[in-house]
Amino acid sequence: MNPLTLRQASGIVDASLAHAHELGLRPLAVTVLDAGGNPLVVKREETAGILRPQIAHAKAWGCLGTGQGGAAGARHANRDPAFFAALATISEGRIAASKGGALIRDGEGALLGAIGVSGDRPDNDEAAAVFGVHKEGLAADVG
Amino acid sequence: MNPLTLRQASGIVDASLAHAHELGLRPLAVTVLDAGGNPLVVKREETAGILRPQIAHAKAWGCLGTGQGGAAGARHANRDPAFFAALATISEGRIAASKGGALIRDGEGALLGAIGVSGDRPDNDEAAAVFGVHKEGLAADVG
Amino acid sequence: MNPLTLRQASGIVDASLAHAHELGLRPLAVTVLDAGGNPLVVKREETAGILRPQIAHAKAWGCLGTGQGGAAGARHANRDPAFFAALATISEGRIAASKGGALIRDGEGALLGAIGVSGDRPDNDEAAAVFGVHKEGLAADVG
Amino acid sequence: MNPLTLRQASGIVDASLAHAHELGLRPLAVTVLDAGGNPLVVKREETAGILRPQIAHAKAWGCLGTGQGGAAGARHANRDPAFFAALATISEGRIAASKGGALIRDGEGALLGAIGVSGDRPDNDEAAAVFGVHKEGLAADVG
Numbered sequence: 117m118n119p120l121t122l123r124q125a126s127g128i129v130d131a132s133l134a135h136a137h138e139l140g141l142r143p144l145a146v147t148v149l150d151a152g153g154n155p156l157v158v159k160r161e162e163t164a165g166i167l168r169p170q171i172a173h174a175k176a177w178g179c180l181g182t183g184q185g186g187a188a189g190a191r192h193a194n195r196d197p198a199f200f201a202a203l204a205t206i207s208e209g210r211i212a213a214s215k216g217g218a219l220i221r222d223g224e225g226a227l228l229g230a231i232g233v234s235g236d237r238p239d240n241d242e243a244a245a246v247f248g249v250h251k252e253g254l255a256a257d258v259g
Numbered sequence: 260m261n262p263l264t265l266r267q268a269s270g271i272v273d274a275s276l277a278h279a280h281e282l283g284l285r286p287l288a289v290t291v292l293d294a295g296g297n298p299l300v301v302k303r304e305e306t307a308g309i310l311r312p313q314i315a316h317a318k319a320w321g322c323l324g325t326g327q328g329g330a331a332g333a334r335h336a337n338r339d340p341a342f343f344a345a346l347a348t349i350s351e352g353r354i355a356a357s358k359g360g361a362l363i364r365d366g367e368g369a370l371l372g373a374i375g376v377s378g379d380r381p382d383n384d385e386a387a388a389v390f391g392v393h394k395e396g397l398a399a400d401v402g
Numbered sequence: 403m404n405p406l407t408l409r410q411a412s413g414i415v416d417a418s419l420a421h422a423h424e425l426g427l428r429p430l431a432v433t434v435l436d437a438g439g440n441p442l443v444v445k446r447e448e449t450a451g452i453l454r455p456q457i458a459h460a461k462a463w464g465c466l467g468t469g470q471g472g473a474a475g476a477r478h479a480n481r482d483p484a485f486f487a488a489l490a491t492i493s494e495g496r497i498a499a500s501k502g503g504a505l506i507r508d509g510e511g512a513l514l515g516a517i518g519v520s521g522d523r524p525d526n527d528e529a530a531a532v533f534g535v536h537k538e539g540l541a542a543d544v545g
Numbered sequence: 546m547n548p549l550t551l552r553q554a555s556g557i558v559d560a561s562l563a564h565a566h567e568l569g570l571r572p573l574a575v576t577v578l579d580a581g582g583n584p585l586v587v588k589r590e591e592t593a594g595i596l597r598p599q600i601a602h603a604k605a606w607g608c609l610g611t612g613q614g615g616a617a618g619a620r621h622a623n624r625d626p627a628f629f630a631a632l633a634t635i636s637e638g639r640i641a642a643s644k645g646g647a648l649i650r651d652g653e654g655a656l657l658g659a660i661g662v663s664g665d666r667p668d669n670d671e672a673a674a675v676f677g678v679h680k681e682g683l684a685a686d687v688g
Contacts, residue, residue, distance in 0.1 A: 262591055263591065264591045265588060265589065265590050265591050268591075269588070293591065295595065297589070297595040297598070298587055298589055298598050299588070299589055299591060300586075300587065300588050300589075301584055301586065301587035302551060302555070302585070302586050302587075303551065303583070303584055303585055303586075304551050305548055305549065305550045305551050305554075305579065305585060309581065309583040312583070312584050
C-alpha cells in the first residue's frame with residue numbers, strides 16, 4: 117500500500133469539480149484527506165458558501181472516523197439520531213454523516229483516505245465525489 | 260479498596276481484544292479509565308476508525324459521569340433524548356450513552372473505573388467489554 | 403475589483419509549489435484565502451507535517467486579520483510579544499505572525515485575499531508565496 | 546511501507562515502561578500514534594499525574610505536526626517562543642515541543658508514527674521513548 121499523494125488527491129478534486137460543472141451543480145467545496153484524516157487538497161468555488169469547506173471536511177473525516185462511507189453513515193444516523201448527535205460533540209464537530217462522503221480505497225481494498233463534497237443535494241455531492249475518485253483509478257466506498 | 264492498576268487495566272483491554280478476535284468482530288478501540296475518569300489504557304486496532312478511541316472514551320466516561328452502566332445509559336437516553344443531548348454539551352463531548360460501556364467494580368461492589376469499547380454493534384462491543392473485565396476477576400456493571 | 407477566483411487561487415498555489423520544488427524546499431502546505439478569510443485552495447504535500455495546513459492558514463488569515471503582510475506581522479510580534487500572544491487567543495488560533503504570509507492585491511492595490519506557506523524556513527516559505535502570487539499577475543504584500 | 550500495527554505499538558509502549566522501571570523513573574504516560582496522528586496505544590501508570598496522557602499525546606502529535614523530533618522542536622521553541630506559543634493555540638493544544646517526543650521510522654526512513662513520553666525530566670522521558678522504539682527494531686528520530 118502506498119499513501120495517497122498530493123498529485124492523486126489533486127486529480128480527484130479537479131475531476132470532481134469538472135464533473136459537477138458538466139452536471140450543472142451548485143457551487144461546491146471538495147476535500148480529500150489522507151488515511152489519517154489530514155487534508156491533502158481543499159478547493160472551494162468562489163461562489164460557494166463559506167462553511168462548505170468545513171462541511172466537506174466533516175463528510176470526509178466522518179467516514180474515516182467510523183470506518184464507513186457517507187451513505188452508510190447517513191443510514192445509521194437516521195436509525196440512531198441521539199448517538200450521532202453525541203458523535204458531533206465527541207468529534208468536536210468533525211463528523212457529518214451524510215451522502216457526499218466516501219472512503220477512498222485502492223484495488224486491493226486498502227484504505228487510502230476519504231473525499232467529502234458539499235454544496236448541492238447529497239445525491240449530487242456523492243455523484244461528484246465518486247466520479248472524481250474513479251477518474252483517478254481508485255475505488256469510492258460510500259458504504 | 261485498591262485503585263485499579265495499569266497492570267489490571269492492561270489485562271482487561273488485552274482480554275477484550277482477544278475475545279473480539281475470537282468472535283470475529285470488526286476492528287475495535289478499547290479504553291479503561293480509573294474511577295476519576297482518567298485513562299489508564301487505550302488501544303486502537305490499526306484498521307479501526309480514527310474516532311473509535313474517543314467514542315470508547317465517551318462510553319466509559321459517560322458511565323462514570325452518571326454512575327450507571329452503558330446499557331442503562333442507552334435506555335435512559337432513549338426515554339429522554341433531549342436531556343442526553345444536553346449532557347453531550349454539558350460534558351463537552353465526553354458522554355456517549357451506549358452499550359459498550361460498563362462500570363468496573365470489585366467483589367464488594369466498590370467502583371474501580373470504567374471500560375468503553377467501540378467499533379462493532381453495541382451488543383458486540385458490550386460482550387467484549389464484559390469479557391475483559393471478568394477475565395481480570397472483576398465485575399462489569401452494565402446497568 | 404473582481405473577487406479572487408478558484409482558478410486564480412489554484413494557479414497561485416500550484417506555482418508556489420512548483421517554485422518550492424525548484425528551490426529544493428522541504429515539504430510544504432500552501433493556502434490561499436479570499437478577502438473574507440475563507441479558503442479557496444489548500445494543498446499539503448503528502449510528506450509535510452500534519453499541522454502545516456493550519457499553520458499556512460494562520461499565516462494567511464493573520465495577514466487579513468491585521469491588514470498587513472507576514473513580514474510586517476513578524477516584526478510587530480517581535481516588538482510586542484505579549485500583544486501577539488493575546489491575538490492568538492483573541493483569534494482562537496487563527497493568527498501566526500510569521501514570514502510566509504502575504505496579502506494578495508490587484509494592480510490598483512485592492513485587497514483580493516491572502517496566501518500562507520508553511521514547511522521550510524520563514525524566508526523560504528515567503529519566497530514560494532511571493533513567486534506564486536506574481537506568477538498569477540498579482541501583487542504580494544508582505545508588509 | 547506498512548502502517549504501524551497495534552502489536553508493534555504495544556511492544557514499543559511496554560518496552561518504554563519496562564526501561565523506565567529499570568531506570569527508576571517517576572510514573573509515566575506513554576503514547577504511540579500512527580503517522581496520521583491518531584492513537585494506537587496509550588498507557589498511564591496509575592500513580593502518574595492525570596494530565597500526563599495529554600502531555601505525552603502532545604509530544605508525539607507535535608512531532609508529526611511539524612515533521613521533526615521533540616529535541617529539535619524544543620530547540621526551535623527556545624529560539625522562537627512567540628511562534629511556538631502561537632502553535633499551541635493553532636493546534637488547539639495538540640503540540641508540546643519538548644524532549645520525550647520522537648518520530649518513528651522504518652529502516653528506509655519512512656515515517657510510521659510518533660511516540661510521546663511524559664512524567665519524568667525531558668532527558669529521561671526521551672531515553673524511555675528511544676529505548677522502546679529501538680526494542681521493536683525501528684528508528685527513533687528525535688531531531
